[in-house]
Amino acid sequence: MREGAIENVPKIAQPALRHRVKIQIYQSVQETSSDEQCSIQYLCQLAGISRASYYKWIHRKPSRVDIEDARILPLIQAIADENNSLFGYQNMTYALNNNSDVKYNRKRIYRIMAINGIESHFRIDQRHSTYRKSTPQETKDNLLDRDFNAEAPNLKWGTDITELKYAGDKLYVSTILDLYDRYPVGVVVSRRNDTKLVHDTYFMAITLNQGATPLLHSDRGFQYTRKIFSRMLENDGLTQSMSRVGHCIDNGPVESFQGFIKDMAKVLFGKAHTYEEAAEIIYRTYEYYIYRYPQKRFHGKTAYQVRQEALTANTPEQYPIAPNRRIERFWERIEKSKAKHQAQAQQ
Numbered sequence: 001m002r003e004g005a006i007e008n009v010p011k012i013a014q015p016a017l018r019h020r021v022k023i024q025i026y027q028s029v030q031e032t033s034s035d036e037q038c039s040i041q042y043l044c045q046l047a048g049i050s051r052a053s054y055y056k057w058i059h060r061k062p063s064r065v066d067i068e069d070a071r072i073l074p075l076i077q078a079i080a081d082e083n084n085s086l087f088g089y090q091n092m093t094y095a096l097n098n099n100s101d102v103k104y105n106r107k108r109i110y111r112i113m114a115i116n117g118i119e120s121h122f123r124i125d126q127r128h129s130t131y132r133k134s135t136p137q138e139t140k141d142n143l144l145d146r147d148f149n150a151e152a153p154n155l156k157w158g159t160d161i162t163e164l165k166y167a168g169d170k171l172y173v174s175t176i177l178d179l180y181d182r183y184p185v186g187v188v189v190s191r192r193n194d195t196k197l198v199h200d201t202y203f204m205a206i207t208l209n210q211g212a213t214p215l216l217h218s219d220r221g222f223q224y225t226r227k228i229f230s231r232m233l234e235n236d237g238l239t240q241s242m243s244r245v246g247h248c249i250d251n252g253p254v255e256s257f258q259g260f261i262k263d264m265a266k267v268l269f270g271k272a273h274t275y276e277e278a279a280e281i282i283y284r285t286y287e288y289y290i291y292r293y294p295q296k297r298f299h300g301k302t303a304y305q306v307r308q309e310a311l312t313a314n315t316p317e318q319y320p321i322a323p324n325r326r327i328e329r330f331w332e333r334i335e336k337s338k339a340k341h342q343a344q345a346q347q
Helices: 003-007 011-036 040-047 051-058 064-082 089-098 106-115 195-208 227-235 248-269 275-292 303-311 325-346
Strands: 156-166 169-178 183-190 215-218 239-242
Touching: 011 040, 011 051, 011 106, 040 051, 064 089, 064 106, 089 106, 156 195, 156 248, 156 275, 169 195, 169 248, 169 275, 183 195, 183 275, 183 303, 195 227, 215 248, 227 239, 248 275, 248 325, 275 303
Parallel strands: 156 215, 215 239
Antiparallel strands: 156 169, 169 183
16 A cells, blocks of 8 residues: 555554555565565665665564564454454454453554454445335324434334345345344344235244333334234234334334345345345344344444343443434435435326
């Protein structure tokens, strides 16, 4: 990497990248002098470094920091290899700390990863909203009212359906997400986007959480506005809430979560060629997320850890959602796009 290119990266990364480039230059001089039998002086001049600095590097003795970094590097590399470089430095730090009695500093992990060229392959794709017109049998007020914080598990659930394309075909993933700990209490994959998909997801969630009577929030998709579904929730003691028309931000946590899961699946497992492969990838990605993915909001804990602690605590720990204007602007753009599609569909 050239100096000009280093200047274009964030300042926090520049020292580590400069160090990495310098080491690469020294290593190139060392390897070339052995292979090509060129003089050290000539190679140093060619590389733009002094011969004294090169020999200082050759005869260096590793410091305590170097020794500790060398011990940590294989731990980082093992995690990166295992999940196809899903983690950036922050989640890598959480993962290391969750699996060790030693608590590592995130700046150190950042430096080690930058020097050794270990970076996250996880990129969030740009989402495009679509509008599907339906005639609801029943609608409910937006009782959730964008209050996405919950004081304990099983108080507020959100649900949605997303599609996943594979090999010219697609499947549908229905999720019920607990807003307290972002724990998927129900996940079902199907070839069909129908009422049965929603019912199966609900039955899974309610069966695994006996006695739970949360508020269940959804959009106004045809599956959620059927009388049979509303009666089912009512009979089980749940309160139904629905997003306003054209306001997908009302169900923002679940919609963004499903997009996040699809992006994670691409990094962890790549492309699927059959329905069976795609379904397995989705279920395995959810499993990885639940048990292995540390989250900043939860101070590096996984959704599973947060849920288990809360279910056994007299007073569950609180994890308030920090305001994020960037995310708010993103959802505002989505709402405008959805309103545009809705207007076009009604013409």
